[in-house]
Amino acid sequence: MREIINKYPRLLHGGDYNPEQWLDSPQVLEEDIRLMKETRVNCVSLGIFSWARLEPEEGEFHFGWIRRIIDKLYENGIYTILATPTGAMPNWMTAKYEEVRQMSPEGVRNLPGRRHNFCYTSPIMRKKMKKINHELSRHLGDHPGVILWHISNEYGGNGSDASCHCPQCQQAFREWLKEKYKTLDNLNHAWWTAFWSHTYTDWSQIHSPVPNGESRLHGLNLDWKRFVSHQIQDFCMEEIRAVLKYSVLPVTTNMMEYFKPLDYFRFAPQLSIISWDNYPEWHSQKDEVNVAVRTAAWHSMMRSLKKAPFLMMESTPSIVNWKAVNTQKRPGLHELSSLQAVACGSNSVQYFQWRKSRGSSEKFHGAVVDHRNGSNTRVFREVSALGSRMEQISDTIYPTCNRPKAAIVFDWENWWAVEDIEGPRKDMAYQDTILAHFKPFWEMGIDVDFVNEDCDLQGYRLVAAPLNYLYKKGYAKKVKDYVEAGGCYVATYFSGVVDETDLCILDRHPLEELLGIRTEEMDAAPDHRVNSIGFEGKSYKTGCLREISHVIPGEGAEVLASYESDYYAGCPALTRKSYGSGRAYYLACETEEAFLKALYAGLAEENGIGTEFTGRLPYGVTVSHREGGQDLWFVQNFNEAETQMELPGTYARVEDGMELKGSITLKPFECLILAAK
Template sequence: MEKNREIRLEKILHGGDYNPEQWLDSPEILERDLELFLKADINVVTVGMFSWSLLEPEEGKYQIDWLLHIIDRMYQNEIYTILGTPSGARPQWLAKCYPEVLRVNEKRERNLFGGRHNHCYTSPAYRQKVREINFFLAKELGNHPGVLLFHLSNEYGGDCHCPLCQEKFRSWLKKRYGTIEELNRRWNTTFWSHTYQCFEQIESPSSIGEMHLHALNLDWKRFVTAQTVDFALQEKKAIRDAGCQKPFTTNFMGDYDGLNYRKFKEVIDIASWDSYPQWHSKPEPQTALETAFMHDFMRTLLKKPFLLMESSPSSTNWQEVSKLRKPGMLHAASLQAIAHGSDSVLYFQMRQSQGASEKFHGAVIDHYAGEDTRVYREVCQVGETLAGLSELAGTIQKPKAAILYDTENRWALMDAQGPRNVGLPYNETAQKLYGGLRRLGIDLDVIDMEDSLEDYRIVLIPMLYLFRAGIEDKIKFFVENGGIAVMTFWSGIVDETDACFLKGTPGNLTDVFGLRQMEMDGLYDKEENTALPIEGNSLSFKRSYTCQKLCELVKVSDAKVLMTYEKDFYKGLPVLTCNQYGKGKAYYICADMEQAFYDDLLEAIQKEANLEKPLSYIPKGVEVTTRESDEAIYLIIQNFNPDSVDMTLPLQEYTIIYGENTQKLAGFATVVLKKMKQ
């Protein structure tokens, strides 16, 4: 927690992305902004991320007085600054002088100037120019008392296929595999006669070249992550070399699969992310569950409080439909981030731009710039609430359950060409498992295969197709020593280079789960099967459940069969099994089951693991989350239903520090409870 305490304030951070450079010729607008910020309890702004062309209008000629004035003015009014590095969007002169900085797409076509992140992370010229501007910013502003932390770039993402990247990729592969013979063996290049004679023959995946060598595709994605991380580390080094010791963050993009965010642990001191759920496109409790999952993913990256770096106070301008948030939704969504471990509620954007791409993206201050707008009033309400919940800043979560959600596994799954090429339910299965415990108020970490399992009593393992980082040994040790593992279909199929295990699957875990996978049936969209309980099963299941999309056929050795298929040629084969292994248990789910199945299964397992629920009864659509300090435990109860629900609060143990003491919890309402530790 030491790094997080470096930026801990008396208040939870409230503010967001601000682009004052658009209004330098209108000082009255900047003064009006400050006035509105203060009324809304804004205490931090993020500046500088898209300011390169103004900070360095010509190569080597810097102008920084305007930015220093903004930081000074904010600090004088007790508003801190998160200082962004401008590498996310380069100026025209840079692309003109150094054409190599522009990206080359997978068809080997070089982009024209424009857009964001249209630059090569390998380019020595781009790296040098980024270093120079970062060094200058850090030297001139990095130690300003108003600068809270450095924000590296903006939403790192994308790849480049230029000759520079090809050479770097080949070097990366040579370091990884040592010899071309070893690469050929691991990649299984004899298939389709694609054997390489030397590393120089290897090209990145392309639609006009190689796209079906799955190990190549997988390693390219790993390389892109490694190269992006290396670029970020170089950004960080420039700032450190300038004598600035402020902490670092960079804003991740939620469930973005272009990068493995866990590899950024050595870059950042604080995780942060940009949250843009499509509220009201489906029942709000479902959107809340999906958003909670990503909050927990971000919190688990460093296992400490994170920052909600961007959220829209209104509609977005880039989603298919620019849906307004209904009254109360902004407040509920903001407090959900706090509940799951955020120490901030920050927005994109603070003031709407007058022109260009995001002129209609929601903002705290719109083009009218009045304080009587619905959105501004709701932002003020959020600010007032956060000011009253300042004691939550720095508090943590200590989950005893985790879900294993691994980016590299996801890459491999989506590229596997079977058993279902459209609608492979990886995210859905993860969400169902996660939701099965979350509806009980059980907090979860969202981990990957590189993490330890030793802190948990329950580990959920959805569709872990690819095994790496010794995960089979970790699972075996976890169960053997008393843990409960819940693994689903299509797990343990391939190794880290997407090569199939040859001696039974799940790979090296057939003894732990007491079974062996045989076949996988992909169901058409209109097909379904049913899981029937075995009479006298250990979970006391009485009802049947529907399954769709995928049905796996397994052969049991030691495992006990708890449910079987109702029909088809695999009628009577297992759907749910449990194997006692050492001191623990290993459950295996053979089919893509409906949510009710996961709810019932995980409630039974929660009792079996003696995980205490925070409340004895939680109505449907209500989320209960826990944060704690050394002295106190905080219970955050949120109703994500638009209508009120009956709710009994545990006031014999807790006191209310936010919200109302009523028998009904209003739609989108939040109550925060506190009890002191003994």
């Protein structure tokens, strides 16, 4: 990232700034700059929702106000991430051009308002977007204080599935399908339309899946999700081309947590830097561990998209305003949760937002500066303390990044497909399954990358693929090559069931040769049908999904765990087979957490992916490892209490070089940053 953001190659601290709300109060800008310097803010994002100020009437552009603000910030050592304003359309546009507004699945055109209430296909919307972006680029793209383009804001984040069902989108969908399938015969086969006599005889008959029409052709549903993601990605690419007309700055767009409609793996190549908006539900459970695991997983996803440092573009220093219960961060958690992002590969801590809005929907969303009290608040003091610490550690941390030796397969197309199926149960819980397999690594202090089925697996010592229902073309061969070359692969129940068009794969499992097993049927058992598996002398409970499989005689698969009751007692629950220079495992059922801990602890040792901290971390404490100029360890205590732990060696605290070894006491919500000695 040092080569990408070359104007300011340091950790960024700041956030969204919306000064257009205060243009009639110039003293507010003066006060904001004073307070920003006090909190060590070095970067803000401008213009995210400023279209109505930048173009108050069609074709009438006003850039003087934003240039004056960028000038003033730059004079005070504060850089700008400049946004394109397409996240919210001005009323003059939506009133004049009805077609720019989205249409619901029921065929009703949305009224003006909200955010991202625009049709990504609309030629008029694309024309207006390009014009405002060209003008931004021409007027401000070479400003010395601008370091990065922020393309739109949270694409698809309008509270629905991100799709528009208007006539223009229907036609674009049909053209997209023609390009993909070439003929209706190919499409009918891929979607298996002969069932229920739904064969298409003309392209015009095809419509997006809607509640009052066709919604149970799984191939249609899957392709519509692909199309929506593609269409928004294409809109993003047009935005990027528009701002780069007069500018050579790097580009990013702020992604969201576990956002199902958009395949972020496909977005990543067109972006210079990955960024995302992080809003965990801290204090929502008895302790912070599960929330910390969930958040660490998505930080890791953002890093994995380009295998490089990313930016945490938004977070809250206190609360949000849109959850059922909006709980303040307890003292100390702001610094820990912010440094958790840095620990996982972020080169920024940024907030939504700097100053609270006086009115409208987010007036009670957390911010650095409250409606009252200026700098005299706990939140402001905690932000200031973090800003000072980030200044201290910036030069040491900036050149480093996490380089995991383990990966988990998370594929958006598989997610769309597995959670659309009718059976074996209604909620296939793909996201929860992924997190269940991620958590043991987090508890062992082992960093993990996420990959999709298109990614290269070589270089990882261990790859786990939980609930990998859909196999894309070529994926099975990729896995075989990976294992044959020495890799360790963990497959689970209900994997390799369908191909990329969501048609069931006939005859045998695509990895049957690799795994040495034959899958037969899946049981989704109710709670009272208790079962367990025996593994390494212990008994572990199974979950709802329990697949019946069999070892193929003479293929070399070993049974490591078996079911202990019911009609599949004795059937293999975990198998292992050597293949080439590597090994492949097959887990046939959902299991309790303790089993996954035991399984991955053994595999970590077997494959040499453990760290010096593995096996030494108390409950609620994890470690992340950034490599580069130095080996840096982020020891994070997510307990709201002091916690004792034993260091495995001698380390220097990055801020002051203080030597630490042996038994140490971690303060509540403390993050130590250590350099190996």
